[in-house]
Amino acid sequence: MEELAxxxxxxxxxxxxxxxxxxxxxxxxxxxxxxxGTTEVSSVDERRGISVRVxxxxxxxxxSTNTLTKASIKAATNRxxxxxxxxxxxxxxxxxxxxxxxxxxxxxxxxxxxxSNIGLESRVNALKQAxxxxxxxxxxxQVKIPARILTLDTWDTEKFVMTSDGAAVMTAMPRAALHVFxxxxxxxxxxxxxxxxxxxxxxxxxxxxxDLPRLFWDEAHALSKILLEAKxxxxxxxxxxxxxxxxxIVSHExxxxxxxxxxxxxxxxxxxxxxxxxxxxxxxxxxxxLVNVVDDPTIKGSFxxxxxxxxxxxxxxRVLIKEGAINEYLQNRETAYVFGVESxxxxxxxxxxxxxxVRMANTFLEPGEYGEEELFEGIKEGVYIKNFMEWNIDDRRxxxxxxxxxxxxxxxxxxxxVVKNPILEVTTVGLWSAIEAVGKDVGFQAAYCGKxxxxxxxxxxxxxxHTRLRKVRLxxx
Amino acid sequence: MRKExxxxxxxxxxxxLGATDASANIIEDDRxxxxxxxxxxxxSKASKEVLLGLFVMIEKHRxxxxxxxxxLPNIKKAxxxxxxxxxxxxxxxxxxxxxxxxxxxxxxxxxxxKLPLSPDKLTGYVRDAVxxxxxxxxxxxxGTLVATKTRxxxxxxxxxxxxxxxxGLEMSIRAFTSDIASGHSVSVSSGQEEFSPSQAGxxxxxxxxxxxxxxxxxxxxxxxxxxxxxFADLVSQVGRLSSAFQVLVGRSFLADKLGSEVSCAxxxxxxxxxxxxxxxxxxxxxxxxxxxxxxxxxxxxLKTYLHxxxxxxxxxxxxxxxxxxxxxxxxxLTVVAGDRSFGQLLAEIDEGIYVTNDWxxxxxxxxxxxxxxxxxxxxxxxxxxxIKTSIRELRISDNMLRIxxxxxxxxxxxxxxxxxxxxxxxxxxxxxxxxxIFTKSGM
Numbered sequence: 001m002e003e004l005a006x007x008x009x010x011x012x013x014x015x016x017x018x019x020x021x022x023x024x025x026x027x028x029x030x031x032x033x034x035x036x037g038t039t040e041v042s043s044v045d046e047r048r049g050i051s052v053r054v055x056x057x058x059x060x061x062x063x064s065t066n067t068l069t070k071a072s073i074k075a076a077t078n079r080x081x082x083x084x085x086x087x088x089x090x091x092x093x094x095x096x097x098x099x100x101x102x103x104x105x106x107x108x109x110x111x112x113x114x115x116s117n118i119g120l121e122s123r124v125n126a127l128k129q130a131x132x133x134x135x136x137x138x139x140x141x142q143v144k145i146p147a148r149i150l151t152l153d154t155w156d157t158e159k160f161v162m163t164s165d166g167a168a169v170m171t172a173m174p175r176a177a178l179h180v181f182x183x184x185x186x187x188x189x190x191x192x193x194x195x196x197x198x199x200x201x202x203x204x205x206x207x208x209x210x211d212l213p214r215l216f217w218d219e220a221h222a223l224s225k226i227l228l229e230a231k232x233x234x235x236x237x238x239x240x241x242x243x244x245x246x247x248x249i250v251s252h253e254x255x256x257x258x259x260x261x262x263x264x265x266x267x268x269x270x271x272x273x274x275x276x277x278x279x280x281x282x283x284x285x286x287x288x289x290l291v292n293v294v295d296d297p298t299i300k301g302s303f304x305x306x307x308x309x310x311x312x313x314x315x316x317x318r319v320l321i322k323e324g325a326i327n328e329y330l331q332n333r334e335t336a337y338v339f340g341v342e343s344x345x346x347x348x349x350x351x352x353x354x355x356x357x358v359r360m361a362n363t364f365l366e367p368g369e370y371g372e373e374e375l376f377e378g379i380k381e382g383v384y385i386k387n388f389m390e391w392n393i394d395d396r397r398x399x400x401x402x403x404x405x406x407x408x409x410x411x412x413x414x415x416x417x418v419v420k421n422p423i424l425e426v427t428t429v430g431l432w433s434a435i436e437a438v439g440k441d442v443g444f445q446a447a448y449c450g451k452x453x454x455x456x457x458x459x460x461x462x463x464x465x466h467t468r469l470r471k472v473r474l475x476x477x
Numbered sequence: 478m479r480k481e482x483x484x485x486x487x488x489x490x491x492x493x494l495g496a497t498d499a500s501a502n503i504i505e506d507d508r509x510x511x512x513x514x515x516x517x518x519x520x521s522k523a524s525k526e527v528l529l530g531l532f533v534m535i536e537k538h539r540x541x542x543x544x545x546x547x548x549l550p551n552i553k554k555a556x557x558x559x560x561x562x563x564x565x566x567x568x569x570x571x572x573x574x575x576x577x578x579x580x581x582x583x584x585x586x587x588x589x590x591k592l593p594l595s596p597d598k599l600t601g602y603v604r605d606a607v608x609x610x611x612x613x614x615x616x617x618x619x620g621t622l623v624a625t626k627t628r629x630x631x632x633x634x635x636x637x638x639x640x641x642x643x644x645g646l647e648m649s650i651r652a653f654t655s656d657i658a659s660g661h662s663v664s665v666s667s668g669q670e671e672f673s674p675s676q677a678g679x680x681x682x683x684x685x686x687x688x689x690x691x692x693x694x695x696x697x698x699x700x701x702x703x704x705x706x707x708f709a710d711l712v713s714q715v716g717r718l719s720s721a722f723q724v725l726v727g728r729s730f731l732a733d734k735l736g737s738e739v740s741c742a743x744x745x746x747x748x749x750x751x752x753x754x755x756x757x758x759x760x761x762x763x764x765x766x767x768x769x770x771x772x773x774x775x776x777x778x779l780k781t782y783l784h785x786x787x788x789x790x791x792x793x794x795x796x797x798x799x800x801x802x803x804x805x806x807x808x809x810l811t812v813v814a815g816d817r818s819f820g821q822l823l824a825e826i827d828e829g830i831y832v833t834n835d836w837x838x839x840x841x842x843x844x845x846x847x848x849x850x851x852x853x854x855x856x857x858x859x860x861x862x863x864i865k866t867s868i869r870e871l872r873i874s875d876n877m878l879r880i881x882x883x884x885x886x887x888x889x890x891x892x893x894x895x896x897x898x899x900x901x902x903x904x905x906x907x908x909x910x911x912x913x914i915f916t917k918s919g920m
Contacts, residue, residue: 032566033803035726039567041803043541044558049526062522066545076525083509083521086596091604093517120565147727183727183844191844193727266514269619270651270661271897273836273853353524390841392872394851396657399870399918401849403841421841425872430920453512453621453897473919 001026001050002170005160008052008073013164015081019055019097020164023310024048025352029155032120034127036148037135042120049352052077056084059092060334064353098336100313100343102167107307109300111174111203115154118204123152130212134220138184141224147183152176154204159310167312175199175303175459176206177446184223192227193389194219194405196245199303199446199459206301222406230420234409235475239382240424240434241375241410241468244443246385246402247365248462252449254428255293256363258397259320259328260346260451261335263358271453273395276428277326279339284326287432290368293321295330297345297361303446304460306348310356313345320363324432332358350456357452365464368438375437375468377413383422383474384408384415401425422474434472439465478549480527481640484632487531487556492634494560496533498575500633500764500802503546504528507626509594511603514619516611518603521596531559532802534575537568541802573790576766577635583767585753586760589642590668594624606650606678613682615652615660620681621897622674623647637765643667645756648674649896651854652681657869658691660684661706661834661854665756665893665902684833687867688855694868694917700829700885701873701913702822702859707835707852708812709894709903714838714877715746716807716901719773719781720799721788723843730846730877734779740881742777743815748799750808756893757809757902764800768808771797774881783807810903815887822886822909824862830915831857831864835873836898846877849916871915883911 001024012020026048033040049066050073061084063076084092127150138145154176162168177199185191196219200206242250258275262268265279277284296317297306306315311333319327331339332347335358348359376384385404393400404422408415424431444463450456478486484501491499510522527546533539540563544555593599603622610618623646630640648664662680666672703711718729731739740746750759750768761767764786772780784792785800799805823831838850850873858866888907895902 036570038570040569041539041541042562042566043543044562045543046545047543048545059518060520062520064524064526066526066528068545072525076523079523080521083511083523083596083599086600087511087518087521089600091518091600093515093519095519120562121567124567147725149726181726181728191727191842193840193842193844266617266619267512267519269514269617269653270621270649274656353526355520355522390839390847390849392837392839392849392851394870394872395836395853399851399872401872401874401916401918403849425916425918426920427918430918434920453510455897475919 001160004050004068004073005162007070008050008077009162009164011074012052012054012077017054017056017081021053021311022050022162023352024050024160026158027155027351029153031151031153032123032127034131034150037131039124047351051352052080054080054084055095056081057088057092058094058096059084059088060095062355095334096337097333098343100311100333100336102165102312103169103308103314106170108172109174109201111205113204115174115176115204126207126212127152130216133213134182134216137217137220138224141228143184143186143224143227145182145184145220149181151179161310161312163312169308169312171307173201174203175201182219182223184227186227189227192223194223195389197446200301201303201305202301225418226406229418231417233407233419233422233474234383237471237473239379239410239468239470240472241384241466243386243466244464245387245445247464247467248445249391250431251293251365251464252360252363252462253393253400254397254431255320256295256360259330260358261329261331261339264329265335265338268451272451276396276398281326285324286326286429287321287324288435289323290435290438291321291324291432292366294319294366295360295363299362302362302461304361306361309345309347310349311343311347313343313347315345318344330358330360332356348458350458354452354456359451359458360449360460362461364442364444364462365438365467367440367442367465370437370439372439372441372466375439375466376410376415378437378468379410380412382410383419384410385422398428400428424472424474426472434469435467436470437468439467441465481630483552484630485638487552488632488634490553490556491533491560494557495535496560496563497536498534498634500532500575500631502530503630504530505628509599509624511599511622513603513607515617516607531556533559533563535563537572538563538566539569540566571787571790573786575633575635576764576786576796578765579636580765580767582639582760583751586751586758587641589626589644592624592626592644592646593669599624602648602674606648606674609675609678610650610652610682613679614686615654615682617653618650620648620650631765633765635765639761639765641760643759646672647895648677650677650681652685654685654689658685658688658867659854660688663894663896665895667754667756684855689867691867691869694856694871694915696871696915696917698912698914700826701910702826702829702831703908703910704833705892705894705905705907707832708908709899709905710835710838711880712746712810712812712905713899713901713903716748716773716810719783720805721782721784721792722804724782728843730844731779732844737779738777739779739878740774740777741884743887744774744881744884745772745776745813746774747772747811747813748783748807748809749811752809752811755809756895759808762798762800763802766796766798768798807901810901812905814889814891815906817886817888819888819890819907822888822907823859825886826859826862826909829859831859848877849874871917873913874916875914880910880913885909885911
């Protein structure tokens, strides 16, 4: 792959471009789907190809091919060149790439247990054991789980990135992920649903570490409890504790996305939208002094782990919100030049045929000082939202809604009734500003972040500790 | 071996290796995308890809693979590995043999329009769209132009050997008059004759201009006038979740509703891939079955789920020619036009909200249809049959079935919609919905 990437780079440079970048990427993937306890299908997919990005008269062109011949690579490079040149005729944006800590070398994450050595029978058994535990837990509570779909996905990604200004990085990463969708049902209570992802970087040891039977028992037990016991959620102003899963999605949606520099510059305006933040919003107070949100691609084993980004820039931790104030944006080399900073290694692409754009990796609220019990002790009357089903946020990343799934009433510091679908509909600044206590425990969840055109669903973790908010309005306005 | 001969060769090889059923599909995809923002082109992209998709069954044991089309030894290896994978895959709950032909395909649906793909021509489309929006008063414009050519060569063990070509042009454009005032429009076409990027730009610009200086919206229940973009998003949810697969896995509010009233009687939704020349037209599905016009909802009543042969067997019906080998899906959704002009629909609303677009639709419960989505771009108060103030920052927090049952009017004009938020080409009118629930942030 190195030879072809080098050929693409040399050929592009021969066309007289200002900048060239080539990327070979292959993804070898094995998937098995268990639907309502029965194996639906197994699949093995191979996607591999090469892309080039060129700057011509400061206009950016990109092209990819999965025909790995020199003729095909030449044709793709010519196409990127001609498209960029056509756009540059009075209509191009005027792209200049900023600096970054460009890498050279090889980063290979070796799994303890190679997933490709795990047979289909073991994969199916892992899912079946989990599925049976879910059914058993529900049955014990006299609830049914009539619809269950589990999709187990393991894949190996190899990349080689070269740039005309000196980056040359090869990376090899295995990943594993499980998507789960469960519907619990009771004739008198109706349906309740739960969707979640597990994911990490590594081999089969990642799957083993999930302890699926226990997890599925717990999930089905919780769904049964919600169905049978949930009372109407209280409305009005009250104290609120959010679990790590909710804090994670808040960190992702209300700190990570608004802090993407390409959004700030309007590059995603027609798709994923813009942001309430501006280029000069650094230092703007958006939350209480307890709020520290980071995005860190360097966490080993995380779903969003990477060592170098798609521009060959070394990955590093980014502190997005520091003590309640906007501190740093996620940058690639194109946005970094506009902002007058160095790239912080946030350029990612999900496949060989996708352009690298500014992305998150693992975004989370950093831990504080409080034990979980201390957080609840501080609330006379309120609600604890452990996880959620429905959520969304406007395309300026300012008005969001989270509807709790597993949630409890808090009375005098104690969890009491299960409550049904508490609704938190709140502004970004309103939410971050209401945080008055942050727990010590950090939990992470896997997710696929959607952005770009064509869409690029990229692996990330979201996370944070249990977190207490004061006097927030539940139930919407 | 010529590329066109590969699918039949691989199917026969898989059968020899022990498969009871097999299909092979070579997909050649060539696309150009130009993205623009702040009135300038930000990047121009092209991709060319040739993939071979294989699917085999050994009765109930099913396996699939997708690999780059490469040398014959590699293809043979992929086929052998796949049959071996099927042998070790535990059985699915039903065995439905791949449908057996020979089939007759409508030749008018097999071909594609010729598209101009020269960089200067495509850049010109972008310029037309941007200029159109700016001339209507927009200050900045962003969007995407996509030009696609695809060729699919399918063979199955059911005596299918057929090639389909398709082409498409898409313009999605969003115009801004300020950070909080915008309008969005699209133009979607299978050929250049009906492609109108300038008109899409002008429409986006007009909405953005009208949306200038929005006021905070007031939550509550309102009669809603839904523009084609937002209504297409809701309609495509109905289309997508009418897939029998989604019903089986609990992800559909249409479950257990066959034969029931799921919308008002004015509403008829058809999946019509036989509509020649339209964006989503096609001659056959992924099992090689000739496509057909399927009324999903006929005058308010849910008539069918969308099926491939496997889901059809589970439900004891015939395939609707909507395969997806694993998951059936709609091809080309069409809402039957109403009997009112846009002006008449508007005139009949005393107090309401006109929503032009939405994004980020998420379900609280797929089975019940409880969901929310966020209006974006122009949103306006309606008073006494006229569009009044521009408003902002409201959310639609409602239930799908309630919304479709509360439709009181549909326009006679319709628009094809496909963009980032609406994946299935959808032909939709304007719609009036009674008592739509709008909420807002509490702090």
